[in-house]
Amino acid sequence: MLERHVAMQGYVDVLRTPGLRVPLLATVIGALPLGMLGLSLLLYAHERTGSLAVGGLATAAFGLGNAVGLSAQGRLIDRYGQPKVVAAAGLACAILGIFLVTAAPLVDWRGFVVVAGAGMGAGIPATTGSMRVLLAELVREGEARTAGYALLAVLFQLAVLTGPLLTSLLLVAAGPEEAVLAGGFLACGAALLFAGTRASRTWRPLRGSVSRGGARTGKGLAVLLLLMAGAGVSAGAVAVAVPAAALSLGSAADSGMLIATSSAGQIIAGLAFGAVSWRWSHARLMLVALAGSALAVGLAAWAANSLALLFPALFLVGLCGGPSAIASSALLDTLAPRSALTRAYTLMVSVWLLGDAVGNAVSGVVAGSLGHRPTLALGACWLAALFVVGTLLRRALDPGPGPAASGRSEERGPARAG
Known part of the structure; x- marks a missing residue:
């Protein structure tokens, strides 16, 4: 089963690959909102409506929106490339966050936060999926590529764990609406950073049949x-x-x-x-x-x-x-x-x-x-x-x-x- 131990050399090879470090950093930043916005939307919905049930629905809507949005972005990226799709999604997430905290106090409808939460979930940029593709393209050696996938999974998990901690700090310093805004801005910033990297800009979707x-x-x-x-x-x-x-x-x-x-x-x-x-x-x-x-x-x-x-x-x-x-x-x-x-x-x-x-x-x-x-x-x-x-x-x-x-x-x- 085990052929040979390569210590941490595979990770070193990945990190030394030209053009990968900045998009990898952007991917980690882009994963933070996944750990932030579920909790932030729940608490914000509870603050606006006084109902934990509505807060739970807002969190569920965010997750379902994320699932649908990722699938749609994947299809668009394979057709039009990474930068336009990723950047547009991140901008949409930030704009929807601003719209949510601005309009929610004026809208007398409990479902508004739920619908807006679904929209923010759909706008989470597909930086992790895009990074996964760049690893397959840029890391040619099979063992190092598997190490790259492992590194991506570990960094993603660390980011998702860090997200709730950042939310807790923002709740102490400000409130849930600021936490919602911060999640949207982080998604937007990560998307723009990723889209601006050379690796993402020069990646091209392949035309033709299978x-x-x-x-x-x-x-x-x-x-x-x-x-x-x-x-x-x-x-x-x-x-x-x-x-x-x-x-x-x-x-x-x-x-x-x-x-x-x-x-x-x-x-x-x-x-x-x-x-x-x-x-x-x-x-x-x-x-x-x-x-x-x-x-x-x-x-x-x-x-x-x-x-x-x-x-x-x-x-x-x-x-x-x-x-x-x-x-x-x-x-x-x-x-x-x-x-x-x-x-x-x-x-x-x-x-x-x-x-x-x-x-x-x-x-x-x-x-x-x-x-x-x-x-x-x-x-x-x-x-x-x-x-x-x-x-x-x-x-x-x-x-x-x-x-x-x-x-x-x-x-x-x-x-x-x-």
């Missing part, structure tokens, strides 16, 4: 999207069960520490995964991570009668979840043609977000009636079912060196990444 392997890779991409949507459902179940466990076993404040523990596991596993050269295919690695996640969430369900046991169990959940996300991203190099790579990545993230929203909704009912332990057990069973489905359909995920692979090689040749 090679003869397209039908086969299309089936593999459909299987991958199915698995990612299912993984999102399980993540949504865990996201509901963890605060429910904190409320049952301790206090609401413990939920933040529990979530941070799982995120720490993801970060550590992501760094380790990218620092190692693997002999197994990315399809097999993803399935192994799915199996590990099912066992880890099941262990969390067993341990969820004690906070002391739940912390290490959730750390293990994070350790298993990190490699799965990176392997899924790396699979796109095989399953999606270069001409649709941005669209494929943003679609993959979008279906995960939609699955997460479904998991939130269903698990809220389950946790409310049965408790947090059955909710976690449900998430574990769901992951086990996904592992079985993925194993049965693995041949579609791992097409091997056929026409599809050669088609990807041919498409990469004329690409201009800068």
